[in-house]
Amino acid sequence: MFKKKVPLLKRYRQRFKIKPAPMWEALIVVLFGCVMIYTYSFAKKAVWAETTESNGPAQHVRVQVLNGCGVPGLATSFSERLRKASNTRFEFDVVDQGNFATFDVEETLVLDRNNSMDAALEIASLYGLPRDRVMHQALTDNILDVEVSILLGNDITHAQERRP
Numbered sequence: 001m002f003k004k005k006v007p008l009l010k011r012y013r014q015r016f017k018i019k020p021a022p023m024w025e026a027l028i029v030v031l032f033g034c035v036m037i038y039t040y041s042f043a044k045k046a047v048w049a050e051t052t053e054s055n056g057p058a059q060h061v062r063v064q065v066l067n068g069c070g071v072p073g074l075a076t077s078f079s080e081r082l083r084k085a086s087n088t089r090f091e092f093d094v095v096d097q098g099n100f101a102t103f104d105v106e107e108t109l110v111l112d113r114n115n116s117m118d119a120a121l122e123i124a125s126l127y128g129l130p131r132d133r134v135m136h137q138a139l140t141d142n143i144l145d146v147e148v149s150i151l152l153g154n155d156i157t158h159a160q161e162r163r164p
Helices: 008-016 024-051 074-084 117-126 155-162
Strands: 059-067 090-099 109-112 134-136 150-153
Touching: 008 059, 024 150, 059 074, 074 090, 074 150, 090 117, 117 134, 117 150
Parallel strands: 059 090, 059 150, 109 134
Antiparallel strands: 109 150
């Protein structure tokens, strides 16, 4: 009387005499999983590339470090730390280090020498200096082609104790 309802897929297989192949179904599932993983990794890499600040090799920055507080060896130790602090955006090359004309400098200053404040601001942020201590001051006889000068003051000795 009543015809038994057969699922659509089963009727299709009966009609065209197709036998299920579990191996092919498993292979399709595995390939689909691989495609999803590849798509995720590609999307992650694309987003990561957009969020990184670097757009190529690190910018080479020539730095001068001057000791303005009279602590022996401060310019040398600061120069070594600055070289190690190079990152993906900036590679710091200390081309000159020594003593300032006087030893009565109270606050550390970062002086930009070529109208590009990015490197000077990066150095200030590395050592926790506020933006008002970063300023532009051109050199009249810039033989060493210095791009940033750091004038170490009495406050840097306390900051150095806190820095690694």
